Amino acid sequence: MVVAPPVETSAKTYDCREAYSRTLEEMAAQDKRVCAVINDSVSSTKLKKFKELFPERFVNVGIAEQNMVGVGAGLANGGMVPYVCGASCFLTARAMEQVKVDLGYSKWNVKLCGMSSGMAYGQLGATHHSIEDMAWTRIIPNLTVIVPADPLETEQVMRYSLRHDGPMFLRISRVPVPKVHDRGYQFTLGRAALMNDGDDVTIITNGILVARALQAAKLLEERGIFARVLNMSSIKPLDSDAILKAARETRGIVTAEEALTAGGLGGAVAEVLALHHPARMRMLGLPDVFAPTGSAEFLLDHFHLNAEGIVNAALDLLGAKK
Amino acid sequence: MAESSLKHLQQAANLTRIRAMSMTHHSQLGHTGGDLSSADILTCLYLGGILAVDPEKPYWEQRDRFIMSKGHCSGAFYATLAARGFFPVEQLKTFMDPLSMLNGHPDRNKLPGVEANTGPLGHGAPIAVGAALAAKMRGEHWRVFVLTGDGELQEGSNWEAAMTAHHYKLDNLTVIVDRNRIQQGDFTENTVQLDPLPSKWASFGFAVREVDGHNHEELMQVFHSLPLEPGKPTCIIANTIKGKGVSFAENKPAWHHGVPTREQLLLAAEELGVEVPW
Ligand SMILES: Cc1ncc(C[n+]2csc(CCOP(=O)(O)OP(=O)(O)O)c2C)c(N)n1
Numbered sequence: 001m002v003v004a005p006p007v008e009t010s011a012k013t014y015d016c017r018e019a020y021s022r023t024l025e026e027m028a029a030q031d032k033r034v035c036a037v038i039n040d041s042v043s044s045t046k047l048k049k050f051k052e053l054f055p056e057r058f059v060n061v062g063i064a065e066q067n068m069v070g071v072g073a074g075l076a077n078g079g080m081v082p083y084v085c086g087a088s089c090f091l092t093a094r095a096m097e098q099v100k101v102d103l104g105y106s107k108w109n110v111k112l113c114g115m116s117s118g119m120a121y122g123q124l125g126a127t128h129h130s131i132e133d134m135a136w137t138r139i140i141p142n143l144t145v146i147v148p149a150d151p152l153e154t155e156q157v158m159r160y161s162l163r164h165d166g167p168m169f170l171r172i173s174r175v176p177v178p179k180v181h182d183r184g185y186q187f188t189l190g191r192a193a194l195m196n197d198g199d200d201v202t203i204i205t206n207g208i209l210v211a212r213a214l215q216a217a218k219l220l221e222e223r224g225i226f227a228r229v230l231n232m233s234s235i236k237p238l239d240s241d242a243i244l245k246a247a248r249e250t251r252g253i254v255t256a257e258e259a260l261t262a263g264g265l266g267g268a269v270a271e272v273l274a275l276h277h278p279a280r281m282r283m284l285g286l287p288d289v290f291a292p293t294g295s296a297e298f299l300l301d302h303f304h305l306n307a308e309g310i311v312n313a314a315l316d317l318l319g320a321k322k
Numbered sequence: 323m324a325e326s327s328l329k330h331l332q333q334a335a336n337l338t339r340i341r342a343m344s345m346t347h348h349s350q351l352g353h354t355g356g357d358l359s360s361a362d363i364l365t366c367l368y369l370g371g372i373l374a375v376d377p378e379k380p381y382w383e384q385r386d387r388f389i390m391s392k393g394h395c396s397g398a399f400y401a402t403l404a405a406r407g408f409f410p411v412e413q414l415k416t417f418m419d420p421l422s423m424l425n426g427h428p429d430r431n432k433l434p435g436v437e438a439n440t441g442p443l444g445h446g447a448p449i450a451v452g453a454a455l456a457a458k459m460r461g462e463h464w465r466v467f468v469l470t471g472d473g474e475l476q477e478g479s480n481w482e483a484a485m486t487a488h489h490y491k492l493d494n495l496t497v498i499v500d501r502n503r504i505q506q507g508d509f510t511e512n513t514v515q516l517d518p519l520p521s522k523w524a525s526f527g528f529a530v531r532e533v534d535g536h537n538h539e540e541l542m543q544v545f546h547s548l549p550l551e552p553g554k555p556t557c558i559i560a561n562t563i564k565g566k567g568v569s570f571a572e573n574k575p576a577w578h579h580g581v582p583t584r585e586q587l588l589l590a591a592e593e594l595g596v597e598v599p600w
Binding site: 040041042043044060061062063064066067089090093094121123124125126127128292293294295298 | 349351393418419420421422424425426427429439440441442443444473474476477478505506507513514
């Protein structure tokens with residue numbers, strides 16, 4: 001666990017895809033092995049500028065995700081470091097066997113950037129939601145899985161990915177988020193960031209929900225309940241130590257994720273607890289359903305993935321009045 | 323075809339166009355370019371009497387199956403289904419609203435008349451092959467139509483399905499390609515080349531015909547001559563214009579998912595010779 005007190009939550013919000021593409025351009029300028037592979041659209045992957053700057057290191061395979069991941073593995077075979085970027089729903093679902101065999105099993109050094117993950121494409125319907133990607137990617141041996149929370153963490157995760165030798169899945173949302181990390185924060189693989197300390201209850205979350213968890217902690221504090229908030233951006237490897245410490249030091253754990261809880265962050269935390277230190281838990285996320293249609297904001301509220309929902313889950317877990 | 327029926331179809335297609343654009347304006351999301359390029363094909367199939375479907379009995383077993391593989395063009399598809407009577411035209415106003423049955427991409431569990439949940443490209447053709455195989459297995463006479471985008475054909479699943487269709491001699495299957503030559507980010511031939519597309523399909527064992535996908539007479543004529551060759555699946559390459567009928571949207575990649583302003587909606591209606599519905 002690394003201690004990372006949040007910055008004063010800014011009113012201004014950011015699309016983390018900006019930080020990802022800017023960092024990728026910088027990395028490509030410094031390292032000639034860096035290249036990008038996309039499926040059709042440069043705009044949804046924010047790689048228009050990358051294409052202009054490095055046309056010879058930019059590959060558009062067309063609308064063909066299986067091909068895209070396989071081509072990534074081949075580029076890695078040839079000594080390049082490919083960033084394979086596409087909407088998370090198609091990148092994972094369509095190319096899952098390539099992810100399993102060409103990345104996980106073969107250990108090719110390919111970086112998958114799953115864009116607009118979770119329910120970012122709310123109105124487009126369940127085909128375009130990527131709520132399964134956490135469960136699918138997390139179970140693939142050798143695949144590192146990271147969900148950054150804000151622009152700074154996105155930038156750090158991108159830089160880290162180039163130093164990391166091995167396949168990775170980075171989940172990058174388009175849902176606007178405030179900054180939650182201070183300039184001094186340093187992303188560390190396999191380490192959760194302690195965003196808020198407390199010993200009544202622990203909230204474990206990541207991605208676009210970190211800001212909401214911090215709001216929930218504030219609301220709980222007004223009731224005299226002190227919540228520990230962990231940003232578990234590193235889903236795999238997971239920070240088991242931080243989870244077990246939380247289980248020992250607080251009265252229970254609430255997980256909150258923009259994904260199916262089965263197999264996702266909730267599932268991952270539960271696996272650690274069940275084996276080493278059974279603890280009371282509440283899991284927020286999607287139960288065993290496809291989401292209806294509606295904007296991302298609407299759907300997050302619909303599934304109680306907001307400050308109020310997290311507060312209620314914590315109160316319920318503590319047996320306190322709502 | 324009689325002059326009057328052709329006129330009627332043209333009017334219906336343009337109504338579908340403006341309805342689709344109004345839906346996209348309403349939700350501020352949608353796929354205008356592909357809605358407009360496919361409107362004539364959809365209109366001929368559903369309102370020109372080609373598809374044997376019954377809105378009163380959407381799950382009638384003997385029905386012809388139409389699969390909208392380019393599910394992102396739900397605007398034109400929903401507007402056509404409503405015009406054919408599968409649900410009230412009024413309902414189009416709920417496009418992509420919270421909890422609406424009119425998802426951004428069609429959902430068969432929510433909307434009668436939808437055969438398959440599409441949206442991820444490259445799903446329609448294999449499903450169509452299965453539905454055509456089922457007709458053969460059961461000795462039934464329904465036909466299966468699938469409409470794909472052209473960019474969509476970059477997905478390998480289409481070609482896997484094509485080989486199956488040829489192998490099983492599925493002459494009850496017709497693949498229609500909306501050949502508007504534009505995909506999401508650019509022209510298809512600047513992205514990943516598809517040409518020579520007709521000979522690709524022919525080499526996969528299909529009877530192929532190229533038509534003007536906006537000429538109702540040509541479309542109706544080819545639909546009436548199916549199968550083009552007994553014992554072979556058919557591929558109709560409908561040469562179309564993305565954004566057809568609306569000058570500012572025609573042949574412009576940016577209008578793939580362009581959203582019209584109110585002013586643009588009014589201008590489009592004027593060019594199409596129809597009223598803005600709401
Ligand atoms: C598997 C998959 N990958 C990517 C997308 C994103 N996408 C939606 S529409 C589209 C372009 C489709 O182009 P085309 O098939 O030519 O359709 P049209 O021009 O008729 O709209 C893309 C890439 C998708 N829907 N499914």
